[in-house]
Amino acid sequence: APQHYDVVVIGSGGGGLAAAIQASEEGAKVAIVEKMPTIGGNTIKASVGMNAAETRFQKLKGIEDSKELFFNETLKGGKCKNNQQLLRQFVDQAPEAIEWLARHDIELNDITITGGMSIDRTHRPADRSAVGGFLISGLVKNINQREIEVLLETSVDEILCEKGVVIGVKVVDEYNDSRILHAKSVIVATGGFSANREMVVKYRPELDGFVTTNHKGATGSGIAMLQQIGAATVDMGEIQIHPTVEQTTSYLVSEAIRGGGAILVSQAGHRFYNEMETRDKVSAQIIALPEKSAWIVFDDRVRANNKAADEYIAKGFVVSAPTPYELAVKLNMDQESLQATLERYNQFVERQHDEDFGRQTALRHPLEKGPFFAIRIAPGVHHTMGGVTINTDAEVLDAQHQPIGGAWAAGEVVGGIHGANRIGGNAVADIIIFGILAGRNAATWALR
Ligand code: ADP
Structure with missing residues (x-):
């Protein structure tokens, strides 16, 4: 019927x-x-x-x-x-x-x-x-x-x-x-x-090979069906890559972690950009690094303020250590560099002024309460x-x-x-x- x-x-x-x-x-x-x-x-x-x-x-x-x-x-x-x-x-x-x-x-x-x-x-x-x-x-x-x-x-x-x-x-x-x-x-x-790789690559060939954070139902079928009945489209080539995606699981590391005070650090142990810039800009800076990936680094206070952090720890992709020094060892990173990066960032927090990259928001608190955490991230296709x-x-x-x-x-x-x-x-x-x-x-x- x-x-x-x-x-x-x-x-x-x-x-x-x-x-x-x-x-x-x-x-x-x-x-x-x-x-x-x-x-x-x-x-x-x-x-x-x-x-x-x-x-x-x-x-x-x-x-x-x-x-x-x-x-x-x-x-x-x-x-x-x-x-x-x-x-x-x-x-x-x-x-x-x-x-x-x-x-x-x-x-x-x-x-x-x-x-x-x-x-x-x-x-x-x-x-x-x-x-x-x-x-x-x-x-x-x-x-x-x-x-x-x-x-x-x-x-x-x-x-x-x-x-x-x-x-x-x-x-x-x-x-x-x-x-x-x-x-x-x-x-x-x-x-x-x-999640429709063919469609993504059709509009943005350079995104071939990128992981996606999306569930597999994100195929764009609604766009095609509406086009069939005469709908117009706009901005189809505007596809967002999200800067902080854990690559082995395609899991998105929430912007709330940076919003809660985390920083981004290169393999060399340095901050390289204003972490609170927009997604397109932060992604571009990560892709420009020699390893095309970076570490999101935070302390126990950031973790305690974001339930998601515990979820990431449970997933098994968070590296943790009691001190920045031991963290750097685990990340195969120069210990002095990471230590210096954290000290310098913590001074910026005290003064509420980021001399290096002009970060103006989420200078929440010094990163000094162990344990310390790091997740390796790189950009992934996130939003159309x-x-x-x-x-x-x-x-x-x-x-x-x-x-x-x-x-x-x-x-x-x-x-x-x-x-x-x-x-x-x-x-x-x-x-x-x-x-x-x-x-x-x-x-x-x-x-x-
Ligand atoms: P939004 O964030 O815009 O609400 P979501 O991506 O959260 O969209 O949800 C869209 C839902 O539509 C997904 O659950 C997806 O599986 C479903 N969907 C997509 N195409 C079809 C279709 N052709 N028929 C039925 N469901 C569809």
Whole structure:
């Protein structure tokens, strides 16, 4: 029997789940279709947090911030390539999205910082754990409470249109049976294409051979399906490599570790750059080193402030030692150099002034409390800034900038918001903000 819905959401990452919850709250009958056997997409791997300016939680901590500053720093980080209307919407809606999460029992009330930002505005869970798992489990609770249908191991392979308006999707399930789900609105929240090597290399040949931090469902299928029904794309060549990826596991070492006070050290035992610069710049500096890799070095105070650090230790890829001297021995690094590097950095912290590389943020405390830790890192493919074009209502646009009736998109599948370089903490903000918008507008359209 044919199945009829008001709204079908493709993808169960943070964007898809937020959209589904909002659409359901508007009164729509919603189904989520997910091709993988588990919920959470790449979002579940998100580490550092969610950026927003002028939030209640910032005010509670006495952090003064402004939307204007958040806008300008994101624009600068994106090399001014960002779609400014989408960025304006993003910045304006961010505090309300933080509140939306809090109302859904997902409170991000601790705050840290990421590269390219000048103020603590990256919201994360109170226990300072990685944001992804916390966010997805909280969203899933809401999905369950609302009894929203989730079809796992079911892949959408076509968006169906009649007279230019979306009427549903064709799905293929785990038994390879295909069927049609009728829907008045379709929200595409299929994520990016970092795990699709062919597609990455097509746009950026020099990235051949790089590892990716992404889950294997990040194949970009949503972009291709939307192109089939006339959607335009933007910035497809803008692919972010993340500077701190552990290469044997492809595990991302969260920016929260640097935000918590860690430094980057070359094999020769020297700092070589402002660790709190944007991801593109830090990555380029690591690639320029003779070994094309570096060590992220931190002390026990940094570890204690970031739950993720203990997770990395448990994974077995962290080198640790009671003193910097013994750490250097284990890293096969010149002991005097590492010792001198730490002493010099610690002086910069005392004076809150980095004479060597101009690091202005996260000069948190001297690195002096043993044990000391190091992880060998190098860049990996992390985020695809490009994607389909949308307007500020999350409607998918064609080449003439006209909305395609019934088609919405949110999250990494969308291009334009982050310009040429995404700031850490802006992906989670993006998926929640535009997920909510897409859910609300798709439901309104379906129920009109
Ligand atoms: P975002 O961060 O934008 O919300 P994620 O990458 O977290 O996106 O999640 C996207 C989800 O969409 C992933 O779980 C992925 O497996 C799923 N997905 C991608 N393509 C399809 C498809 N064609 N059909 C169903 N699910 C898909």
